[in-house]
Amino acid sequence: MRALLALLALLLWTAQARAEEIVLGLSSDQVAITATFTGSDILIFGAVKRDTPAPAGAAPLGVVIAVSGPLQPLTVREAQRRFGIWVNSAAVQVDAAPSFYAVATTGPLDKVLSSTEDLRHSITIPRAIRAIGNDVGNREDFLDALLRIREGEGQYRILEGAVEFDEQTLFRTQIGLPANLVEGDYPTRIFLTRDGEVIDMFETTIYVRKAGIERWLNALAHEEPFLYGLLALALAIAAGWGASAGFQALRG
Numbered sequence: 001m002r003a004l005l006a007l008l009a010l011l012l013w014t015a016q017a018r019a020e021e022i023v024l025g026l027s028s029d030q031v032a033i034t035a036t037f038t039g040s041d042i043l044i045f046g047a048v049k050r051d052t053p054a055p056a057g058a059a060p061l062g063v064v065i066a067v068s069g070p071l072q073p074l075t076v077r078e079a080q081r082r083f084g085i086w087v088n089s090a091a092v093q094v095d096a097a098p099s100f101y102a103v104a105t106t107g108p109l110d111k112v113l114s115s116t117e118d119l120r121h122s123i124t125i126p127r128a129i130r131a132i133g134n135d136v137g138n139r140e141d142f143l144d145a146l147l148r149i150r151e152g153e154g155q156y157r158i159l160e161g162a163v164e165f166d167e168q169t170l171f172r173t174q175i176g177l178p179a180n181l182v183e184g185d186y187p188t189r190i191f192l193t194r195d196g197e198v199i200d201m202f203e204t205t206i207y208v209r210k211a212g213i214e215r216w217l218n219a220l221a222h223e224e225p226f227l228y229g230l231l232a233l234a235l236a237i238a239a240g241w242g243a244s245a246g247f248q249a250l251r252g
Contacts, residue, residue, distance in 0.1 A: 019051040022202040031208045045172035062112030062193040069100030070184035076142040092142035095130045099182040104159040104173045114196035
C-alpha cells in the first residue's frame with residue numbers, strides 16, 4: 001500500500017512539473033563582430049507556461065540561465081622562480097573549457113540549484129570545464145587559477161540575483177558579452193527549478209559571427225593564405241612608406 005501511495009505521489013509530482021514549462025525569447029540571436037565592436041548586451045526574457053495552477057503550498061520557482069561560448073582545449077601552467085628567472089614547472093591539460101561562460105539566477109545559486117542537478121546538467125562554471133587526468137597533486141589549484149584569470153578578464157561571470165522574476169511568471173535578464181568574443185555558436189540554456197530541482201529546461205543558440213571587412217579578411221586568411229600574406233606584406237610596405245614620407249615632410 002505504501003509503495004502504491006509513493007508511486008501515485010511520484011506521478012502527481014511529475015505531472016505538476018510538466019505542467020510548468022518555459023517559453024523563451026531573445027532580443028537578438030545574432031551578434032556581429034566588427035572593427036568597432038566593444039561588446040554587446042543580450043536581453044533574455046521568457047515566461048512560465050502553466051497548464052494548471054501552481055501546486056498549493058509549493059516552493060517558489062527559480063530560474064537559472066547559462067550562456068556558454070565555444071569550447072576550447074588549453075593548458076594551464078604553473079610558473080616558479082628558479083635561479084632568478086621564472087620557468088614553467090607543472091601544467092594541467094584542460095580538455096574543453098568555454099571561451100565565455102555566464103550564469104544568471106533569480107537568487108543565490110546554492111538555493112535555486114542543488115548540487116545533484118548541477119552535476120547532472122553541468123551548469124556552474126567548474127562543472128562546465130572538463131579537465132583530463134594529470135599526475136599533478138594540486139590539479140584543483142590549477143583549475144581555480146583558470147577561473148580567477150577568466151573571471152578577472154570578464155570571460156566568466158556569476159550573476160546571482162540578476163534574473164528578475166515577476167509574479168513567478170515573467171522573467172528577464174541581460175547578459176553582457178565582452179569585446180574579446182570568440183566567433184562561434186553560444187549555447188544558451190534556461191532551467192526552471194523548484195526546491196533546487198530542475199523541472200523544465202529550454203535550449204537555444206546565440207550566433208556570434210565576424211562581419212564586414214573582418215569577415216572578409218578572416219575568410220581570406222583561411223581560404224587563400226598566400227594572397228592574405230601578399231596583402232599583409234603590401235599593407236606593411238605601404239604603411240612604412242607612408243610613415244617615412246610623413247617624417248620627411250615634417251623635417252622639410
